[in-house]
Amino acid sequence: MMVVNKSKRFEPNITWNRNAVWLIMNGIHPGESEGIDASILYLTALAKNPKLIPDSVTILLIPAYNIDGLRNRKEFTRANQNGPVEKGFRASACNYDLNRDFLKADTKNTLAFYQIFQKWQPDVFLDTHTSNGADYQYTMTLITTQKQKLGGPAADFLYNEMNPAIYKDMQKKGFEMCPYVNVFGQSPDQEGYEVFIESPKFSTGYAALFGTLAFVAETHMLKPYPDRVKATYLLLESFQNYCQTHKQDLVRTKELQQIWMLKQTSYPTNYKVSREANKTIQFKGYELEKRNSTLGNYERNFYNKNKPFTRAIPYYDSCYATLTQKIPNYFILPQSWSKVKERLKANHVQAIELLRDTSILVTAQYISTIKNGQNPYEGHFVHSGISCINKQMPITFYAGDWMIPTQQNGIRYIQEVLGAESWDGFMAWNFFDPILNEKEGFSDYAFEEDAQLLLANSAELRTKFEDWKTQNPEKAKSKFEVLGYLYKNSPYYEKEHLRFPVYSVD
Numbered sequence: 400m401m402v403v404n405k406s407k408r409f410e411p412n413i414t415w416n417r418n419a420v421w422l423i424m425n426g427i428h429p430g431e432s433e434g435i436d437a438s439i440l441y442l443t444a445l446a447k448n449p450k451l452i453p454d455s456v457t458i459l460l461i462p463a464y465n466i467d468g469l470r471n472r473k474e475f476t477r478a479n480q481n482g483p484v485e486k487g488f489r490a491s492a493c494n495y496d497l498n499r500d501f502l503k504a505d506t507k508n509t510l511a512f513y514q515i516f517q518k519w520q521p522d523v524f525l526d527t528h529t530s531n532g533a534d535y536q537y538t539m540t541l542i543t544t545q546k547q548k549l550g551g552p553a554a555d556f557l558y559n560e561m562n563p564a565i566y567k568d569m570q571k572k573g574f575e576m577c578p579y580v581n582v583f584g585q586s587p588d589q590e591g592y593e594v595f596i597e598s599p600k601f602s603t604g605y606a607a608l609f610g611t612l613a614f615v616a617e618t619h620m621l622k623p624y625p626d627r628v629k630a631t632y633l634l635l636e637s638f639q640n641y642c643q644t645h646k647q648d649l650v651r652t653k654e655l656q657q658i659w660m661l662k663q664t665s666y667p668t669n670y671k672v673s674r675e676a677n678k679t680i681q682f683k684g685y686e687l688e689k690r691n692s693t694l695g696n697y698e699r700n701f702y703n704k705n706k707p708f709t710r711a712i713p714y715y716d717s718c719y720a721t722l723t724q725k726i727p728n729y730f731i732l733p734q735s736w737s738k739v740k741e742r743l744k745a746n747h748v749q750a751i752e753l754l755r756d757t758s759i760l761v762t763a764q765y766i767s768t769i770k771n772g773q774n775p776y777e778g779h780f781v782h783s784g785i786s787c788i789n790k791q792m793p794i795t796f797y798a799g800d801w802m803i804p805t806q807q808n809g810i811r812y813i814q815e816v817l818g819a820e821s822w823d824g825f826m827a828w829n830f831f832d833p834i835l836n837e838k839e840g841f842s843d844y845a846f847e848e849d850a851q852l853l854l855a856n857s858a859e860l861r862t863k864f865e866d867w868k869t870q871n872p873e874k875a876k877s878k879f880e881v882l883g884y885l886y887k888n889s890p891y892y893e894k895e896h897l898r899f900p901v902y903s904v905d
């Protein structure tokens with residue numbers, strides 16, 4: 400990473416008059432190299448003429464994030480993209496798409512990113528990419544971290560002030576932008592299009608958890624490469640000028656956002672796009688025509704560049720949370736889940752280690768529904784549809800286990816990764832899979848007598864059992880069903896089965 404600071408302060412400054420901190424990340428997808436080239440030109444210009452270096456902004460530049468992919472250069476990658484001749488490959492050496500790794504952190508790249516991000520706590524973050532969706536007139540499109548998901552004073556500032564200013568500035572320079580066109584296989588003007596929800600597994604989604612104003616620049620792959628580099632260069636300039644002139648607003652917004660996050664009693668997540676609220680944008684597209692394919696018996700899509708249009712289309716930019724988690728005072732994480740601990744530590748999460756073995760009354764969560772991932776995705780078989788039943792119970796913890804107060808800077812990160820039902824949580828990403836199957840069982844020939852004894856000793860169990868048999872006459876014919884039912888309702892049945900191993904305490 401390169402640090403540009405006019406006063407030669409190359410370490411973070413946390414005093415009241417600190418600079419605005421702006422982090423640029425290029426080449427997470429190295430074939431999308433405009434940001435790499437634009438940054439070389441941009442920093443060369445600053446180096447040649449130091450008067451241009453802003454005095455209120457510290458610029459952090461990751462010149463090329465995915466080094467493995469950058470070195471794996473080839474002509475035949477990124478089909479359709481209009482230059483450069485050789486392009487880096489999308490994945491890392493272990494074939495990860497690094498821009499899905501920001502929470503599961505399978506790669507050293509992500510752990511290195513945490514070091515940079517947590518040390519500097521940037522106010523503004525820009526990740527540079529190239530887009531391959533539908534075709535349209537814009538060279539540059541922009542993902543602005545989604546408003547409802549970010550929430551708080553940061554979302555207000557971002558959407559009322561900074562985002563419109565960046566759009567205006569780019570338009571003045573002859574590179575009018577539109578929001579990232581998240582459309583595949585059809586034309587954006589057919590039904591309009593939806594905002595892209597960059598959940599926390601993406602770079603900007605991760606940054607937003609810490610109140611950073613985050614953007615993804617997406618140039619269009621069919622525009623000439625020099626134009627794409629130029630548009631990215633001009634966007635860097637727009638960001639620099641904005642950060643320079645609004646340093647105080649940015650610093651203050653970050654502070655207000657942190658205060659706001661700590662005041663919340665619940666954490667909304669698992670966002671979906673709302674099809675109700677939408678706004679209209681004047682979209683500059685190309686007419687989509689249907690032509691007979693010469694390859695097969697079907698109609699192909701063809702964007703006619705001789706028929707540009709400007710048309711009012713709906714843009715669905717609002718989202719709603721499908722899950723709202725109550726924020727406890729503390730989470731307790733047994734130290735044995737070391738992979739989870741490593742990731743929390745790397746994100747500067749503060750924890751108190753228990754000094755002695757202790758029994759604590761906690762809220763535990765039992766997984767009641769879960770859809771196990773059937774297809775591999777980025778090194779995991781991601782679970783979905785997780786829901787839980789809460790139970791109060793005393794649990795014995797050991798000296799060294801972690802009490803994690805939620806009143807800290809990483810509150811939203813903590814809630815996302817330690818939320819059992821979060822789509823991007825550690826449960827979904829397979830970190831807790833060993834809880835999903837039973838480790839012990841019974842021997843049918845021996846458990847008959849034990850089951851009789853259990854029934855003899857509990858009137859409550861007898862009633863429950865009789866009800867169960869009435870409701871399940873077929874099951875009552877199977878020894879494994881009957882014994883299984885009684886086993887699961889006995890003290891022998893392990894409490895650890897399906898119990899999410901992170902507990903909350905108020």
Ligand SMILES: [Zn+2]
Pocket residue numbers: 428431528529
């Ligand atoms: Zn990309």
